[in-house]
Amino acid sequence: MARPARRQATRPTNENRPRRDPAPGDVISTLARAVREVEAAVERRRVTPAVRTKFHAVALLVRAEHTRVQNDRDIGPARRSEQLKRLDGIGTILAKTAVRDSALLALLSEDAVVSENTRSYANEMLRSAGLEPTLAAPTPEPAFDAGAGSEGRVVPRSVISRQLANPFLVPDFSAVRSGPVAPRRLAGWELLTPLLRSFERAASGAPASMDLPDVTPLRLPAKQALMPHQVQLVAAAAEGHRTFLLADEPGLGKTAQALLAAEVATAYPLLVVVPSVVKINWAREAGLWTPNRSTTVVYGNGDTVDGFADIVIVNYEVLDRHVGWLGDFGFRGMVVDEAHFIKNKASQRSQHVLNLSQRIRARTARPLLMALTGTPLINDIDDFRAIWQFLGWINDTEPLAELMAALEDIGLTPADAGFYPAARSCVIDLGIVRRRKVDVAADIPARRIADLPVELDDKVGRSIRAAERDLARRLVTRYETALAARHGDPADGIDHELVRKVAVTEQKDTSETAAGDNVFSMMRRIGQAKAGLAADYAAQLARSAGKVVFFAKHVDVMDAAQEVFTKHDIRFSSIRGDQTPTVRQRNIDAFVKDPDVAVAVCSLTAAGVGLNLQVASNIVLAELSWTNAEQTQAIDRSHRIGQTEPVTAWRIIAARTIDSRIAGLIDSKAGLAARALDGSDDEVSSSADVQLEALVALLTDALSELR
Known part of the structure; x- marks a missing residue:
């Protein structure tokens, strides 16, 4: 196959191109040299785009060469064992190097996008080893979305077939609710910060969950059973509730509740966004709890996607490639698992999730939206913002229609003492569901965390404690230098404000220099x-x-x-x-x-x-x-x-x-x-x-x- 055309601006620079290997056919030596160069660059904290390209190319070729060696019947057992051992060594270096840089770690996933730069570099590495290039461009696989800003996005062929097969999938916008409620009493008030603060100010015993229906009989697949707290949430969906922040403690069966809520709400097709590690588990759970619904899992460019499936499961890592067609698919429900993953609204994954939610809400009259997380708050009460926005309760600046109407109805403003508990209740009633194991699953045995102090080896322990003392001395030196630079009389005792500023400076300085170890x-x-x-x-x-x-x-x-x-x-x-x-x-x-x-x-x-x-x-x-x-x-x-x-x-x-x-x-x-x-x-x-x-x-x- 002819080599794909490359623009000069995206070609690897001469200094980063693989050198010619004098031993024809020995691609493993070429890979070993390249992975050492990547390792050295990461150690120097010089992870440039060229380094990432080289890293990904090595990872692809190691995987391909491993398969080739295993299947090559012309290689004797001893030779095969020796080559596999060398490849495993390169793989180990790749893994250890990737741990130090999250961008590199993502490239080890089978879902990682193979750029034209990476493909070209890998083929040049093969040529340098005297081999024919084998990494061809992935044409004519999924068609590219021609929408604005859609570079790198794909539309699986089966999705196109679905759209052509059913022209009546165009959504009915007339059924969508009207715009935001115009504030009356609360006109001019900044409300998002008071709403968030209302959760920080919660009094002991304040409700943590919306009112849920009594347990009612529920038709379940054979051999499956739910606990009462799970049935209650499904019953709420059956009665018409459509937005849930399901924040049950981990281990209380949120997956089953979400799948059955979608079933009773007939929220199909259903989009499920999950971390990559649980994609297969979600598909299995869907088969258990909704056996009459077809499920498809999105891998890579979506070559195997079933465009006619009821449940579409996609992981955060490949969402950027598929956000275009997912937004036009006509979903009537969306579940976001481990929803704390979207807490950073500036991140690409958060923006994609919020964009999909907004498009679904704009095209569907009361879609089922569920955010699942046992740990919705990681660092700060502001972690709620992205989740609430996904659910359609707020936007970037203010509460949306349903929440604004509820706040107006309480008859108070943030200046009133009773506003905060009442506002918290308004938010909870929109769909926060939080149950603890101790309250709803008494049959789950207790858990405890036991600290087991250990003494490190004498030499290692002394080295680590010495490094800790060096770090402390470096912090003291920074503190004293900053204190001496101030004008006026020094403060009595320790200036705790200055201590924190010094700590912030140290935290930002993570370079590995002669200055010594950092906390990481x-x-x-x-x-x-x-x-x-x-x-x-x-x-x-x-x-x-x-x-x-x-x-x-x-x-x-x-x-x-x-x-x-x-x-x-x-x-x-x-x-x-x-x-x-x-x-x-x-x-x-x-x-x-x-x-x-x-x-x-x-x-x-x-x-x-x-x-x-x-x-x-x-x-x-x-x-x-x-x-x-x-x-x-x-x-x-x-x-x-x-x-x-x-x-x-x-x-x-x-x-x-x-x-x-x-x-x-x-x-x-x-x-x-x-x-x-x-x-x-x-x-x-x-x-x-x-x-x-x-x-x-x-x-x-x-x-x-x-x-």
Whole structure:
């Protein structure tokens, strides 16, 4: 096939092109050299577009070469084993490098878009190894959307066939509700901030959920059963309620509630937007709860999409390619799973979700809109904004029609003392549903978090504590320099405002220079140092108590743990972010169904949502998360409906290091959701990041010791 034309402006520069390899046919050497160049660039924090192109090209060719070597019958067993080992080594470097840059990590997904630049670079690498180019342009696959700003978007062929087969799919705009209610008493008032503050000011015992109907008989698929709290939400949808922020604690069966709510509301076709790690699980759940509805899952460019399906499941990562045709598809319902993923309204994923919601609301008279998340508040009460906007309760500046009418009806303004609890009730009545396990699922055994302090190896421990002291001294030096630059008399004692400013400056300075470790690199070093100890403890639990889920943030910590399990002759299953959905599901099934697989080694970010690992009641958290919400999500992979044993999460804490300080800060942030959603008197922590608070505490302690 002829090489596709390339514009000069998008070609790799000469310095980034692969050099000619003197050994014809040895593409593995070419790949090994290229991956080392990428690794070095990432270590220098010079991840340019050219570096990302090179990284993606190597990943594609490693995958293709691995398949070729496995299927090549002309290669002897010894030669095949040697080549596969070399390829696995390159793959390991790719994975370890990708962990340091989220943009690179996304390129390891099978859903990642292959740019023309990447394809050209990969073909040049093949030529440099004396091989024929094999990466052709993906024509004539899905047609490109010709709409404005649609570069890179696709329309699957089956979707076009659906549109041509049924010309009556054009929506009836006449049924859509009228525009916003003109404010009367509240004209001139800024209302969004008071509405958000009303959740921060919630009194103890304040309602956390809208009124729901009594439990009524519900026709369910054979062998399926719901708990009473699940039936109530489905009944609300059957009675006509159409917007829900379903914020039940993780493990209370939100997926089943959403699917059955769509069934009773006849909200088909239904769009479901999910993290990539749970796409297959959602398809399975749809088959269980709505067996009479056809389901299609969007992969990559959508080549396998069934344009006539009732339920369309797409992940956030490929939404940008499909947002065009999805917006015109005629959906009557939309579910966003793990809705806290859209909390950053400036992000592309959030903008796409909000755009789709707006288009569905503009074309459908009362669509079913559901935001599912057990942790709607990660850092700040403002995390509500994007979710409320998705549900059509607000826009960027003000409440929309239904909420504005409710606020007008209470007869109060933000200047009145009673406005805040009344306004909170108005929002909740629009569809906030929040149930806790302790209230609605008493048969789920208790859970607890147990901290297990460990002493690091003498040499490693001394090195880490020395690095912590160096960091503290650097912060003190910055503080004293800033203090000396001020005019006037110095403040008595510690200037806490200046402490925070210094901490903010340090947090922004994450470059790896001679200045020493930062808080991120220190936590990674601590994780590496704890890896063997945490794995040893998990191995003991596996032998004495049954299956164990082992969570870590970094690939090297997971690798070290797996070496320990292999040494102890303990079978394990690995669930990581760089796996294809098929491999991931196979590994999940192995842990859940095979009694001999004792440990699931899981990525905290890739396996912390959407998975059901209730076969284990012991969890080992080898590394700390930066948020209480992420930690809770991980624990609730086991602490959920169907669990019969008390669940214990063992947090491995490095004693006498910053690790223990951060553990306390994570716990302190748990109060935000408790106050805003559950009406608890727990103190609401600052919205600042845990990293920042750790630096503030470190500097404050160091200054106190000097006085």
